[in-house]
Amino acid sequence: MDQLRHNSVIKLVTDSGEHFYRVILDEPARKKTALVEIVSPSDDDQRTARGGRRRLEHTARRRAKPALPNTTAIIWFHRPELESLASEHLLLPIEFELERPYFVPPQSERGQQEFDRRRQLARLLLDSKYLRESLLIHGTFGPLIKETMALGCSRAQANKILSLLIRFGFHEKSLRDRRFRCGAPGQPRPCDPGGRRKAGRKTNAERLARKVQTEAPPQQPGVSTEWIIKILGADKKNSKLRMKMPERIDRILKHAFVQAYTFVNGVPVAVDLRQGQYPNRRQIIRVLTSTIPKMEELQNKTTAGHFQRNHRSLKEKAWKGIPGPGHTWCIDSTVGDIYLRSILNRTWIVGRPVVYVIVDVWSTAVMGFHVCLQHPSWPTAKIALFNCVAPPELMSALYGFSFSLALNPLPTLPASLWMDNGEYKSQGGRFFGMYVPDESFTPPRRPDWHGMTEVLHRIGKDRIQAIPGAIDARRKELEIRQYRPGLSVMTLPEFVEYLYTVFWRYNLTANRAHRLDATMKACGVVPSPAGLWRFGHDMGIGTQREFTRTTLITDMLPASPAHVTRNGVFKGQLDYGWPPGLEDEWGFLARNRHGWKLPGNYHPASLSKTWILPSSGLIELDLADTAIAPPHTPLFDFVDQMEHHTQSNAKREHETNLIRLQALERETQLIRNAKSRTREADALSKGGRPDITTARQMELESSLPPQDLSDSGRPFNARPPREAMNDAGQDHLAWMAQLLDEQSPENDHE
CATH class of the missing domain: 1.20.5 (Single alpha-helices involved in coiled-coils or other helix-helix interfaces)
Structure with a gap:
């Protein structure tokens, strides 16, 4: 029977109840088993009679709990009888767990010395072979007790050591002292009337009174149960006021201990408290700090939301339970701590931008981001998602620089998306559910549940502090939290490129060594967000979902109709030219049948491209060179400039x-x-008038130099040859040029 091994504990169920025994010796060959009945450490109230004189009911120094009795009496059982009880399930194996202090070294030098001495005295009792031989020969512990006494101890101490081994097990840990159970830590010790006296050092008056053989009452009594109830009740009443300790004590004394009033001029006035009739400040602080749990004390000092965000326990990791990279994304927006300038006129300050960041929860890599000047909304969130899944060459063409966040393979739409409450409950969020089947939102005013997005917002805001015009709105020092929009130097496209550099470096260099297990290290996984992204997809646990480019553009980018005119395709006042191969056909139809509208989409971060959707399929158009806006102008800057011009x-x-x-x-x-x-000239005119041709010739000749008038006697109606007229006209222009040259300031010598 395995239940009867040496040092095991069994439970026997009999008519008198349940009995617990320690197996000291089991001899199947002799059909004998030596057991000692023990008292369970969890049931210290059960006592067995030890004999001797009767205990006094009232002693001079009453102990809170009497010492455990020694258990050393051997009971020899017939082994077949125990086997029969075991077959009837009346003998059950039991295991007692020792308390934690038994498994740690003694905390005091005295306790270590006592432990070492007990181990030295118990070496014979711990020798199982020697113990077996002694019991088989003598049948009792008597000879072993005497041999232990010969090592240098009393009989009482030898019996105590043996009792400890029987009660807690035959190993050295059972010999530890039980001083850790002294004093009942955490238990209240009120000084009620007729009960225990006040503990601690006596006052000088009390010590002097004892020297003259008198007893002086304490000036300040100990804290009683009544005082504790009053203190806690008054403090609970004022707990929502979140006061400092001095004011808390004043309100406790006023509400709980000022009970006498008198009338002065018909007005009740509190009577001054008397010393000794109320607890002092140290006693009140002791009651508050020892009775109220630390967590409850902290909750009373702050709001529930602040406690949940900054003081609650961190139980799990954000990536726990996520199948792999690309499965779950988290999106969040914030206001950038920087002022920007307009790309069309750098003297204009357009304010602080809104930054959307999307993070893969499993790998903590930045999937993409979007910077805009509009308020956070679902349409702008969809643009941020489009930036994550758009091809790098398209993003590079839109922003005007190489745009790639070092992720291989390229991201696709996730299977689960965590978002804000407003975006989740919006109409756009419900529409987007067909693309992301699992959507969830974080509760309002709980930024700590956003996980990595809040961390990345902090990283981004820390990195942009070197840019002129940046602010630190998170600082508590108001004199350092300065808002100086006039120092700003960056435009929106420049700030986008700066953030791209920040997130590109983060994906490649952020330390994720704590995420690598032994297998990942052996495979040479790079401990960075981009390395985890690549490893997850190489191992087949990544999520990839294919969507056509037409679907992504038409459903995720803002829609705006395009106008086909006789001069090309226009989006508002912006000229995007003609689609390749359709110049003649569309130009002919637009000129002869007027223009028409086509559904289209655009990216608000750049006007360099637009998309139209005719019957033949999606067509991408580039901004024409003759357009009235630079290619990479954000929509907000262009509309702002047009609005400013309209005003x-x-x-x-x-x-x-x-x-x-x-x-x-x-x-x-x-x-x-x-x-x-x-009228005056007609009235004074007399005689004939030349015809129009003659008058013209005379007018022309009157403007020529005098030396060129070779035929002044010609009649009015004489018409000069055509060659002469041409020569005269050329001479006239040359003469006019000479006059202008003579009138220049350089030839003025007068």
Whole structure:
């Protein structure tokens, strides 16, 4: 029977109840088994009679708990009888677990010395072979007790050592002292009337009184149960006020211990407290700090939300339970701690941007990001998701620089997405459920549940502190948290390129050595987010979901119709030219049948590209060279510039009207003057008038130099040859040029 091995504990169920025994010796050949009845360490209240004189009911120094009785009486059982009980399931094996202090070294030098001495005295009792021989010869522990006494101890100490081995097991740990159970740590010790006296050092008055053989009452009594109840009740009433300790003590004394009042001019006034009738400040602090749990004390000092975000226990890892890379993403937005300038006019400050960051939860790699000047919403979140799954060559064309976050293979849409409460409950979030089957949201005002996205926001905000115009809105020092928009130097595209560098370096260099197990290290996995991403997909645990480019562009980018005109495809006032191969056909139809609209999409971070969807399929168009905006201008900057220009329309119209009215007035005056002079000339004219041709020739000749007038006597109606007229015209232009040259400031010598 395995239950009857040496040092094992068994339970016998009899008519008198349950009995626990330690197996000291089992001899199947002799059909004998030596057992000693023990008292369970978890049931110290059960005592067996030891004999001797009767215990006193009241002693001078009453102990809270009496010492455990010694258990050394051997009971020899007939082994077949025990086997019969075992077959009837009346004999069961039991295992007693020792308390934790038994397994750690003694904490005091005195305890270590006592432990070493007990081990030295118990070496014969711990020798199982010697113990077996002694019991088979003598049948009792008597000779072993005497041999232990010969090692240098009393009979009482030898019996105590043997009892400890029987009660807790035949090993050295059973010989540890039990001082760790002295004093009942954590138990209240109130000084109620008629009970225990106040503990601690006596006052000088009490010590002097003892020297003259008198007893002086303490000036400040100990804390009683009534005082504890009053202190805790008054403090609980004011716990929501979140006060400092001095004010807490004042309110406790006022609400719980000021009980006497008197009337002064009909107004109740509290009577001053008397010394000894209320606890002092040290006693109140002791009650509060020892009775109220630390967690409850901290919860009372702050709000529930702040406690959950900053003080709750960290039980799990964010990536625990995630199948692999690409399965679960987390998206979150924040306001960038930097002021930006307009790309169209750097003197304009456009404010602080909104930054979306998307992180793969398993590998902690940045899948993509989006920077905009619009408020956080589901449409902007979809653009951030599009930036994650768009081909690198398309992102490079949109932003104007090489855009690749060092992820191989390229990301696709995940199977699960964690988002904010507002985005989850929006109409766009419900529509996007067809692409991401598992969507979940973090509770409001719980940024600690965003996991890695909050960490990446912190990393990004720390990295941009070197940029002029950056701020640190997280600082507690108000004099350091300075907002100086005038120091800003970056535009939105430049800030996007800066953030791209930050996240590209993070994906390749962030230390993830704590995520590598022995197998991953043997495979040479690079301990970085990009390395974990690559390893997960190489091992076949990554998530890849294929979607066509047309689906991603039409469903994730903002929609805006394009207008086909006789001059090309226009998006608003932006010219995107003609689709390749359709210039003649569309140009002919637009010119002869007027234009038409086509559904289209655009990327608000760059106006360099747009997409239209005719019946033939998705077509990508580039911004024409003759367009009124630079290629990589963000939509917000372009609209802002157009709006700014529109706001001055009234002023420009007013100035134009003034100029037009002035010109009209001058034109009217010239006509009026010309009419008046003509009437005067007609009235003074006498004689004949030359015809128009002759008058023209005379007008031309009057403007020539005098030396060129070779035929001044020619009649008015004489018409010069055509060659002469041409020569005269050329001479006229040369003469005019000579006059302009003579009128220049360099030839003015007067």
